[in-house]
Amino acid sequence: GAGVSQSPSNKVTEKGKDVELRCDPISGHTALYWYRQRLGQGLEFLIYFQGNSAPDKSGLPSDRFSAERTGESVSTLTIQRTQQEDSAVYLCASSPTRQGQAEQYFGPGTRLTVT
Amino acid sequence: SQQGEEDPQALSIQEGENATMNCSYKTSINNLQWYRQNSGRGLVHLILIRSNEREKHSGRLRVTLDTSKKSSSLLITASRAADTASYFCATDFLKTGANNLFFGTGTRLTVIP
Numbered sequence: 001g002a003g004v005s006q007s008p009s010n011k012v013t014e015k016g017k018d019v020e021l022r023c024d025p026i027s028g029h030t031a032l033y034w035y036r037q038r039l040g041q042g043l044e045f046l047i048y049f050q051g052n053s054a055p056d057k058s059g060l061p062s063d064r065f066s067a068e069r070t071g072e073s074v075s076t077l078t079i080q081r082t083q084q085e086d087s088a089v090y091l092c093a094s095s096p097t098r099q100g101q102a103e104q105y106f107g108p109g110t111r112l113t114v115t
Numbered sequence: 116s117q118q119g120e121e122d123p124q125a126l127s128i129q130e131g132e133n134a135t136m137n138c139s140y141k142t143s144i145n146n147l148q149w150y151r152q153n154s155g156r157g158l159v160h161l162i163l164i165r166s167n168e169r170e171k172h173s174g175r176l177r178v179t180l181d182t183s184k185k186s187s188s189l190l191i192t193a194s195r196a197a198d199t200a201s202y203f204c205a206t207d208f209l210k211t212g213a214n215n216l217f218f219g220t221g222t223r224l225t226v227i228p
Contacts, residue, residue, distance in 0.1 A: 004157075033215065042203060043158075045215035059215065091157065103148065103160035104216065 002026065004107035006092050012113045013082055021077045021110045025094030032069055033104065034077050035091045036061075043091065049075060082114045119147075119204045119219035127225040134191040136222040138204030139184075145207040147180060148216065149189050152201045161189075161202075196228045 005024045013019050025032050034046040045059035049069040060066070064082075069075040079086055089111050093104040119140040128134050138147070146165045150158040164171045164180045164187065171178045177190040191198055201223050205216040 035218075042220040043205075043216075043218040045217070048215055056215070089156070093158075103163060104158075106150075106157035106159070108157045 004092055004094050004105050006090075006107035006110050008110060009108065010111045010113075012115060015084060015114055016081055018078065018080045019082055019112065021079075021090050021092075021112070023075045023077070023092030023094075023107060025073070025075070025092070026096075026105055028072075029094035029096050029105070030072055031095040031097060032075050033093045033095075034067055034075070035093065037089045037091060037109075039088070046077070046090075079112075082112075084114045087112055087114045119206050119217060121202070121204060121219045121222040123222060124220070125223045125225070127227065128194055130194060130196055130226055130228050132194055134194050134198070134224055134226070136189045136202050136224070138187045138189070138219055140187075140204075140206050140217075141185065142208055144182070147178075147187050147207075148205045149176075149178060149187075150203045150205060150218075152203065152221070158203065191224075194224075194226045196226050199224060199226045 004026055007022045011019055030051045032049040035043040036046055037043050047067045048056040064080045067077045089109040091109045092107045095102050095104045119138045122137045144166055146163055148163045149161040151161055152158045162173050162176055162178050164178050166182055175192045180187045201221040203218050203221045205218045
């Protein structure tokens with residue numbers, strides 16, 4: 001079956017521009033996560049959506065970062081006024097239930113380069 | 116930091132040898148998971164071990180968990196070149212309100228054919 005998909009796979013943008021990253025989770029998965037991974041580093045949690053509950057935004061590094069999710073489907077992560085330190089791979093994952101009780105299924109990621 | 120830490124950071128072995136990676140963490144957990152990442156892209160779940168379990172097997176993988184030492188190990192037996200990847204442990208901390216997994220910085224495994 002279809003896994004988690006993300007688009008674009010690569011994005012190069014100029015400093016100061018806004019970018020929007022998309023994630024299509026596995027159908028029926030209620031939980032959706034965004035992570036950021038800098039080169040050679042582990043994953044940093046950004047935001048978590050669970051069904052229709054208010055999202056957990058505790059990992060967003062600044063107010064330039066925001067994310068939305070429509071019901072239990074597509075999510076978009078928006079970074080406004082991008083900075084060079086935003087360069088990273090942004091990974092989306094979905095899970096059939098609250099994490100910790102089940103594995104997370106990851107998309108291939110979007111590699112963002114801010115020049 | 117609440118992140119787990121893998122040890123070693125990098126490991127290089129010959130095909131057919133066993134590879135052991137360790138993960139340490141700082142606070143009590145609900146469970147611990149191991150993931151594999153190829154080429155800096157999406158992660159693939161390998162195994163989940165709950166806090167009341169001590170050992171778990173899946174194919175050539177063996178995971179142990181010692182909650183008294185706050186550590187886990189991942190053993191890959193009879194390694195293959197295709198096992199070359201980065202391996203991460205991820206913990207679900209026993210903390211009210213925490214929704215996310217905490218990932219370590221990973222062990223980069225290279226299996227030489």
